[in-house]
Amino acid sequence: MTGLVDELYEDCEQTAGWAMQGISDLASILIHSGWFHPEQSSRDTMSSAFFSALGSRDVSKATELGQLSGNWPALAMGAITQLDQAWQDDTLSIGDITEAYWTLRRTLDALTANPVRATGRSLSIGAAVVYVPSSEQHTFGPQMLVDKINRAGWDAQLWHSLGSSAIMEQLSSKHVDVLGISVGTDNRLHGLADLISDVRFCSINPDIKIVIGGSAICGTSVQYEFLGADWVAASAEDSLQFFQHGWSELQRREGRFNG
Structure with missing residues (x-):
């Protein structure tokens, strides 16, 4: 049982790092383009609907909310803050947190699908x-x-x-x-x-x-x-x-x- 728990923690850490790296890379691009200012992330709060979508593993809903927000990088950063707090407070299971990070990263891929895929093909x-x-x-x-x-x-x-x-x-x-x-x-x-x-x-x-x-x-x-x-x-x-x-x-x- 201990081995399974350790494996879950390792998966969560890897998935969290994967999600955060994606956000960091994308935010860097957006900052240089002048579209996104990082200080906005401290003023924006993550909506309960977005958090619920992550918890439900609903990439489609989370993507829709990200598009409607007009500032999805801030929503993503807010999500990481809340998930980290849930980890520290032990209010969500390690499995739930891992799946939420996974859903968040897939949401980022969906939000940036068109420009990334177009570049990838060429x-x-x-x-x-x-x-x-x-x-x-x-x-x-x-x-x-x-x-x-x-x-x-x-x-x-x-x-x-x-x-x-x-x-x-x-x-x-x-x-x-x-x-x-x-x-x-x-x-x-x-x-x-x-x-x-x-x-x-x-x-x-x-x-x-x-x-x-x-x-x-x-x-x-x-x-x-x-x-x-x-x-x-x-x-x-x-x-x-x-x-x-x-x-x-x-x-x-x-x-x-x-x-």
């Missing part, structure tokens, strides 16, 4: 997918990685709750440059080599690159060579490094990329 390095097998329950870490990959210039998505046959069907019709596979426990390594082999066979992109990572990966990458992946990441930072540098290095070595 500057996209390539198409990437981070795949979390349906047997894995926690997707906070992989979703944060997807967010960082997008910020690095990729068109990245998270695929979850899909079986291997559904993955093969998707890859046979959708061009994907990199497939990342998250492995949570040692027993998930069983059959992974066959999955990777099937991906290479079914993918519409014959040059697809495969990255494996997750909490089950530890030690040196050499011991995982039997899996047949292109990159083995022992941490989220290692995974991100592949998308920032490793992919282009592989492409250059194979003569497919001159950038």
